[in-house]
Amino acid sequence: MKTVHAVCPHDCYDTCGLTVTADGDRIIRIAGDGEHPITRGFLCFKVNHYEDRLYHPDRVLTPLRRVGPKGSGEFEPVSWDEALAHVGAALRAIVDEYGGEAVLPYSFSGNMGILSEGSMDRRFFHALGASRLDRTICTAAAGAALRHVYGLQLGPDPETLPRVRLVILWGTNPMATNIHEVPLLDTLRKNGGQIWCIDPLRTATAARSDRHVQLAPNSDYALAMGLAREILRRGLYDKAFVSAKTTGLEAFQRACEPWTKARVIAETGLLDAEFESLLQAIVSVRPLLFRSGYGVQRQNDGAKVIWAVSCLSILLGTLQDVGGGHLVGNGGAFGIRHDRLTRPDLMPNPRPRRVNMLTLGQALSNRTRPPVKALIVYNSNPAATAPDQRAVLSGLQRGDLLTIVHEQMMTDTARYADWVFPAAMAMETLDIHTSYWHRYVQLSVPATRPLGESVSNSEFFRRLARAVGLDHPALQATDEELIDDAIDSSHPWMSGICRESLEARPVQKVRLASDVRPFVDTPIPTADGKLHLDPLPIGADPILGDVVPDDALHLISPSRRESIKSSFGNIATVVKQDEPELLMHDVDLTRRGLTDGDAVVVFNALGETLMRVRASDVPAPGTVVSYAVRWNERGGGTNINQLTSQRLSDYGGGGTFYSTWVRVRRA
Template sequence: MHQVCPHDCYDTCGLDVKRVNGRIMRITGAKDHPITQGFACLKVNRYLERLNHQDRVLFPLKRTGPKGSGNFQRASWDEALDAIGTKMQHIVQTYGGEAILPYSFSGNMGVLSEASMDRRFFNALGASQLARTICTASADMALRWVYGQRLGPDPETIGRAALILLWGSNPVVTNVHEIPLLDQAQSQGADIYVVDPLYTDTAARYGHHIDLNPGSDVALALGLGRYLVATGQYDKSFVAQYAQGFDAYLERAWPWTLDETARVTGVPVATIERLGERLASVHPLLLRTGYGVQRQEHAGEAVWAISALSVITGSYRDVGGGHLLGNGDAFPLNWDRLTRPELRPGNPRTINMVQLGDALTQLDDPPVKALIVYNSNPAATAPDQGRVLAGLRREDLFTVVHEQMLTDTAQYADWILPAAMAFETLDLHTSYWHRYIQLSPQAVLPAGEAVSNTEFFRRLARACGFKDAPWCQDSDEDLIRQALDTQHPWLHGITWESLQKRPVQKVNLKVSDRPFLDTKDHNGPLFRLYPLPVLPFTPPQTPAEYPLVLITPSRKNTIKSSFGNNPRLLIREPNPTIYAHQEDIEHLGLQDGQRVRVESPTGHVILQLRGSKQARPGVVLSYAVRWNQDGGGVNINQLTSQTLSDFGGGATFYSTRVRIIPWENEVE
C-alpha cells in the first residue's frame, strides 16, 4: 500500500509498504511516484530497524530520578493525563497561559502531525507562540520579499536547464532524488557548478567547484550582479518589464567590484568573470539554492542577492530556468481551518525557538513553567546546548515529551508519552521541493499504547478542561477535509475522495508553467529588487582567539538527530568527529586521529580529529547532529550560539567560530 516518508527532506518520497498479518515486512520506494521512481535513501531502506527499535517508547513513562538520569517507571494513560492536566491548569491559573511553551519542528512533516490539533490546543490555552525559525525562516522571508511567495521552477524541468548553479546545495547527501534530474541535464550538455565552502560529494560528482570563503555568499552574488550590469550583459528588457527597485539594488551591489569580490570571497577574479559570462549567455539558467546558504548571520541578504541574480539574468523567461529553493507555497491549504488562530485569547507573546536556552533560563513575566515537546529533540538540536540543558534541568520546569524514542530530550521529561510512527497514522503530505500532494493512510496499528500527534493533543485538551470544545472533536479525516477546503485553483479537484483513489496527485500547475510569469495575474512588476531592511553585508572578521569557522552540515545517514540511535547508520563515523584540512592539522601541531578539545564562546566538546579534503584551510566541519550519549552527554551544539540571522530570525549555525587544542584526558 502507498505510504509517505514523513521526515524533513526535500524528496518527500512515496513508499510501497508490504504488510503481513498486520505487520510491516518491507518498505521500498514507490515505483509509480514520478519523483521517487522506485528507490529510497539509505535511511529509509533500513526503516524497519527504526520501527522495531529497542529505544521505542511504547507506554506512558513517569520520571522517578533526577532530570537527565533516564529513570522512569511505566504508568497508564489515565494516570499521566490526570497528572499533566492538573499541573497545566495550575500553571495557567497561577502564571497565565504564556507560561506554557510548545516546542516542535519537522520531526514528522505530515500536515496533521506538524500543524493541526496541536496549534488549536495551544491557541485555546493562550500559550506562548513558538517562532519556528531554526531551519528555513530567513530564506522563506527573503523569497517572499523578492517573489511574493515560496515558489520555484518545477523540479521535473531540471533536465531542461543548460546551466545549473548549485549554491549551498549538496543533493548527493540531502536530496538524492534530484541527482537523476541533474544527471539528465548533464547528459544533455548542461554544465553544473557547485558554490560551496566545502568540497562536497556533489562538487566531486559534477566537477565545477566555486570554493568561496564561508559567509561570503552575499559578496559573490552582488559581485556577479555588478559585473553583469557594468558589462551590459544583464537582461535589460526583462528587468524593465518585470522588476522594481533596480536602482536600489545597484546601489547595494556597486561597491562589489571584481577585485573586492575576489578579496572577500577568495574566488579568483578570472573565475568570477567566467561565471558571470556564463550566467549571461547560457539559458535555460537554473539557480538551485540550498538551505545551507541561510544558516549564517547574513542569511536573508544572501538569499535576496542570489534571488536578484535570477531576475537580472532573465532566467524566468525559459522553462527549466529560474531560482529553485523551495515550492512550499505550491500547496495553498486552508491553514486557518486547521490551526484555528481565532481561538487565541488576546495576543500571546512569541518566543524564537533558536533562543530556547534563554527562554528557559532567563525569561520572566512570566517564566516558562511548562514545556511541551513533540516532533523535535531540542536537547540535541537547539543551539547553545549548555544553556538549553541547564534550562531542562530546572526542577520547577514541568516538561512533557511526546516521542517515539528515548531521545536526549526525553531523558529530561517529567512525563514521556508514546508517539506513533508515520506508518501507524493517517496523514496528508506536501513537499517543500516537488509539487505532489500525497495521502498516507494508516498501514498498521500503533505499537504498544502509542498515539498520533493529533490524538495526543485531543487527549491533552480533554485533560486540560476542553472536553466539550468543538475544535478538539474533529477526527483525522475531518482535519484532512478541512485542509483541502479551499477554492484555490491549484488544489481544485484534490479532495479526500479523490485521494482515496489516487493517493499521489500533482497540484494544478503545468510543468511548462514558468513561475510568476505564468502563475500570476499581473499588470505590473513581478519581482522586488529593493534591498532587505537590514544593514548591508560586511565581511566577517576572524577573531584571533577563535580562528576557525565551524560548519555543521547534514550527513547522508541521518536527518539531524533522527536515526541517530541506529549504530548501523553511523558505522563510518562511530565516534563524534571533527574534520579539518591537513594544513590546519599540521599548523596546530596535531595528529590525524587524535582526540581534541574544540572550544567556542559558548562551550566546548571533545571530538576525534580527522583530515579531510572536504574542508579548506580555516574551515572545519562536524556533521550534525549526534545524540548526546555518543559524546559524554553533549554534542556539537555546545559550540553554536543563539545569535539570530539578519532577516527572519533564523539560526546561524554556520557562523560559529572555534579553536582546537589537544585534549590531555583532563577531568571534564
C-alpha cells in the same frame, strides 16, 4: 497481508512515496513506490532499513513518569489515565497561576505530515492561550527573503531540470540531502548541460560537478553582489524583463556598488579567472537555474544571500525559460488552509508572547515574564538540535519546569522530561503530505495500528485537551475532518484534490503544469504585482563582525547522507556508533601539531565538546566540518551545538549555525 501507500515523513526535500506491507500488526516491508513520478521507487540510505527504526528497542511504548534526576533517563511506566490526570492538573494549575503564556510549545519537522506537523497541536495551544513558537530553525531567513522578492516560495518544477543547460548548485549537496535530484542532474548532463557547484566544502556533489567554485565560508553574499555589480556595470542584464517585471533597480544598483571585483575576490578567496568564468557562464547559457539549498541561509547574512541570488536570476531574465530561475523550494505550490487547520481564532489573546525557537536557551532561563513554567516538546529534540546547548540543557534541568515530551524514542530531550508520552510512527497513522521540493500531494495510509500504546500527534493533543478541560469541539476533530479542513480544493492549483480523490489516487500533482513559468505565466503575489529588487528592509543594526582569534577555524555543521538532524541518531545501521569526528584539512592539522585520529577539544566562548580529528579535503584550510547532529547521549553528553549560538540571521529570524568560530586543542 496488507499493502498501502504511505509517505516518508522526514524533513527532506524528496518526500518519497512508499509502499508499506504489513502482516497483521507488524510491518514487514517498506519500499519506494515505483509509481511515484519523481521519487521512482528508490529510497535513500537512511530509510532503506526503516524496520530497524520502527521496531527499535529505544521506542517509547507506554507513558513514562520520571523517577530519577532530570537528564538521567530514569522513568517508570504508567497508564495513560494516570499520566494524563497528573499532566492535565499540573498544566491547569500553571495556566491559572501564571497565564497561558507560561506554557511553551516546542516542535519542528520531525514528522512533515500536514496533520502531524501542525494541526491539532496548534488548536490546543491556541485554545490554551500558550506562547507562540516561531518555528525558524531551518528555513526562516530564506522564506522571508523569498516572500520579499516574489511574494511566495515557488520555483520551477524540478521535473524540468533535464531541460536546463546550466545549473548553479549554490550551497546545496543533493548527494546527501536530495538524492532524487541526482538522476535529474545526470539527465541534464546527458542532454549537454553543465553542473556548477558553489560551496565552501568539497562535498560529494561538488566533487562530481563540472566546476566547483570553492569560496570562503559566509562569502556567498559578496559573490552574488559582485556578480550582479559586474552584470549591471557591463550592461549584461535583461533590460526589457527588468523594466517590465521589477521594482527597485536603482536601490539594488546602490546596494551592489560597494562590491567591487577586487573586494569580492578578497572576501571569497576566488581567483580573478574563477570569478570571470562564472560570470561568463551565467550571462551566456540558457536555460539557467540557480538552485540554492537551505544550508546557505544558515549564516549571519542568510536572508541577504537568498535575496541577492534571486535578484541575480531576475536581472538575467532566467525566469523566462522553462526550468530557469531560482529554486529554493516549492512549498507555495500547494493550497493548504492553515487558518482553518490550526484555528488561530481559538486564541483568547490574538497576540500572545512569541518565542523564536532558536532562543530556547534564553526562554528557559526563567528571566522572561511570565516565566516559562511548562514546555511541551514533540516532533523535535532540542537538547541535541537547538543552538547554545549549554543554555538549553541548563533550562531543561530547572526543577520548577514541567517538561512533557511526546516522542517515538528516548531522545536526549526525552531524558529530561517529567512525563514522556509514546508517539506513533508515520506508517501507523493517517496523514497527507506536500513537499518543499516537488509538486505532488500524497495521502499516507496507516499499514498497522500504532505500536504499543503510542498515538499520533493529533490524538495526543485531543487527549491533552480533554485532560486540561478544554472543551471546544474543534479540539476533538477526527483526522479525516482535519484533512478536509486542510485541503483547499478551491485553490486553482488544487482543483479536484480532496480526501476522497486522494483515497482513490494517493499521489496527485498540483494543477500547475511543468511548463508554466513561475512569475512569468503566473501572477506575482507581491502587493504591487512586481518582483522586488529593493533591498530587504533590514533595520539600522547590522550584525557586527565576530572578533575572531588568530587560531580560530570556521565551523560548518551540515547534514550528511546518514542523518536528518537527530532523527536517525540512535539507529546503528544508519549512524555509525563511533566517536564524533571533526574533519580538518592537512594544513590545519600540521599547524596544530595534530595527526589524523587525535582526540581534541573543540571550544569557543559558548562551550566545548570532545571529538576525534580526521584529515580531510572536504573543508579548505581555515574551515572545519562536523556533521550534524549526534545525540549527546552517544557523544559524551554534548554535541556540536555546544558551540553554535542563539544569534539570529539578518532578516526573518533564522539560524546562524554556519557562522560559528571554534578553536581546537589536543584533549
